[in-house]
Amino acid sequence: MIGLITILTLILLAVIIVQIGKISELAGKIRGEEVVNAERNNRTAVYLMIFLVVFLVFCFASAWWYKDSMLGYGPHQAASAHGGSLDGLFNITLFFTGIVFVATHIALFWFSYKYREDKNRKSYFFVHSTKLEVFWTVIPSIVLIFLVVKGLVTWNEVMADIGDDEEHIEIEATGYQFAWDLRYPGPDGKLGTRDFKQIDPGSNPLGQVWEDPKNIDDFQPSEIVLPKGKKVRVRITSKDVLHNFYLPHFRVKMDAVPGLPTYFVFTPILTTEEYRQNLKESPEWQVPSDPAEPDGPQRWETFEYELACAELCGKGHYSMRRLVKIVEPAEYEKWLGEQDSYFMSNIRNTDADPYKGQLLDYEILTRETQLKDEFTSALGSADGTVINLKNVFFNSGSPVLQDKSKYELNNLAKLLNANPSVKVELSGHTDSQGDDNMNLSLSDKRALAAQNYLVKKGVSPLSLSAKGYGEVSPLETNDTAEGRQANRRTELKIISK
Numbered sequence: 337m338i339g340l341i342t343i344l345t346l347i348l349l350a351v352i353i354v355q356i357g358k359i360s361e362l363a364g365k366i367r368g369e370e371v372v373n374a375e376r377n378n379r380t381a382v383y384l385m386i387f388l389v390v391f392l393v394f395c396f397a398s399a400w401w402y403k404d405s406m407l408g409y410g411p412h413q414a415a416s417a418h419g420g421s422l423d424g425l426f427n428i429t430l431f432f433t434g435i436v437f438v439a440t441h442i443a444l445f446w447f448s449y450k451y452r453e454d455k456n457r458k459s460y461f462f463v464h465s466t467k468l469e470v471f472w473t474v475i476p477s478i479v480l481i482f483l484v485v486k487g488l489v490t491w492n493e494v495m496a497d498i499g500d501d502e503e504h505i506e507i508e509a510t511g512y513q514f515a516w517d518l519r520y521p522g523p524d525g526k527l528g529t530r531d532f533k534q535i536d537p538g539s540n541p542l543g544q545v546w547e548d549p550k551n552i553d554d555f556q557p558s559e560i561v562l563p564k565g566k567k568v569r570v571r572i573t574s575k576d577v578l579h580n581f582y583l584p585h586f587r588v589k590m591d592a593v594p595g596l597p598t599y600f601v602f603t604p605i606l607t608t609e610e611y612r613q614n615l616k617e618s619p620e621w622q623v624p625s626d627p628a629e630p631d632g633p634q635r636w637e638t639f640e641y642e643l644a645c646a647e648l649c650g651k652g653h654y655s656m657r658r659l660v661k662i663v664e665p666a667e668y669e670k671w672l673g674e675q676d677s678y679f680m681s682n683i684r685n686t687d688a689d690p691y692k693g694q695l696l697d698y699e700i701l702t703r704e705t706q707l708k709d710e711f712t713s714a715l716g717s718a719d720g721t722v723i724n725l726k727n728v729f730f731n732s733g734s735p736v737l738q739d740k741s742k743y744e745l746n747n748l749a750k751l752l753n754a755n756p757s758v759k760v761e762l763s764g765h766t767d768s769q770g771d772d773n774m775n776l777s778l779s780d781k782r783a784l785a786a787q788n789y790l791v792k793k794g795v796s797p798l799s800l801s802a803k804g805y806g807e808v809s810p811l812e813t814n815d816t817a818e819g820r821q822a823n824r825r826t827e828l829k830i831i832s833k
């Protein structure tokens with residue numbers, strides 16, 4: 337409906353203009369062409385002057401009106417360390433181009449006013465003015481040299497890569513139609529290698545090479561979380577077409593090119609919460625976030641940083657949005673601890689796992705902290721708390737400890753040595769396969785083997801006891817291989833503290 341009205345209005349306007357033209361033509365015939373022309377020239381000259389004033393006022397007023405919504409102005413100060421210098425560069429450029437913009441517009445319209453047709457004025461021609469040539473060559477040259485040099489200096493500062501041994505966090509963003517796959521390096525701080533031939537949309541979306549141990553702990557979060565004040569290097573790449581990694585609030589923008597990894601280094605300096613506090617000062621942000629819910633949270637409260645794609649990469653382009661959260665370093669560490677490695681949750685012990693049956697360094701490390709936590713919490717709770725000792729393995733049907741059991745037992749020895757007053761019982765358990773008595777005796781021997789190992793590692797024999805329980809207390813069903821595996825175990829019980 338609005339479209340139809342607009343079209344009708346435009347047609348009507350065209351008709352009116354044509355009619356006015358016809359009227360002035362007729363008037364010209366009646367009153368003599370010259371008089372009418374002079375009048376029309378005067379009128380047009382005045383209209384142009386009015387247009388100039390309205391136009392310039394509009395330009396400045398709209399810039400002023402929207403200043404709180406523009407990046408770099410009002411509450412939108414850059415949230416990254418380098419952002420300020422980029423904003424500064426924009427402002428310097430705006431200053432010079434602004435002067436030229438205003439001056440040329442005034443000159444353009446003033447000249448058409450001042451030099452409108454006048455019978456009594458004669459044109460003045462001149463061939464060459466050296467002064468003028470020098471004037472309009474030298475001044476723009478100086479300004480341009482200044483802008484280019486300043487721009488280069490800023491560019492080199494903003495685009496500088498990480499120096500050798502400089503502490504930083506490296507993350508990776510892979511664009512595809514239509515989303516971003518994000519990858520973090522996990523506790524080792526290093527991203528694993530990728531090979532496009534290994535890409536499988538279901539089980540290996542990034543084509544990570546599992547033989548590379550650096551891939552074991554990499555995780556793929558659904559949003560970017562980063563600590564304030566730490567240098568971040570983002571590896572940027574694409575799987576299909578050109579995308580663009582754009583973090584507007586951090587003044588980070590870089591093409592994601594298939595087959596050609598790019599990068600951007602930046603340091604966030606404002607947490608999401610601090611940015612919200614800045615926005616809170618602006619009236620534009622003190623309105624309900626959802627107009628349908630006037631009592632709901634205000635706009636500034638629901639603000640989030642975002643990652644967008646700044647390349648028109650296809651019809652789903654708009655949906656390439658990911659949340660970005662900047663938090664205090666302690667909160668970041670906490671978040672890191674909650675992330676699950678992609679390999680461990682999706683690939684471990686499947687056919688794609690090249691380490692099937694082996695104990696991984698990553699597992700040894702994570703188990704160390706886990707055991708420590710379990711032991712500390714057991715000391716804090718009532719006597720009788722049981723800890724399942726993972727990663728204690730015996731040869732099949734025998735009480736001989738496998739070499740890889742040393743990690744768990746060494747860690748346990750460390751904890752017991754640090755708490756000499758704690759008394760514990762080691763207990764052996766088997767599955768239900770085979771003879772009951774054999775199982776009981778085997779579990780007894782295995783518990784004893786674990787005890788002997790701990791004594792060798794300096795734990796006082798007085799704080800240790802060992803007992804076999806055979807097959808009587810299974811954790812899970814004995815009908816499946818996984819269940820039986822879970823039932824064959826060594827446990828630790830706190831007797832007294």
Ligand SMILES: [Cu+2]
Pocket residue numbers: 511512578579580645646647648649653656
């Ligand atoms: Cu895109």
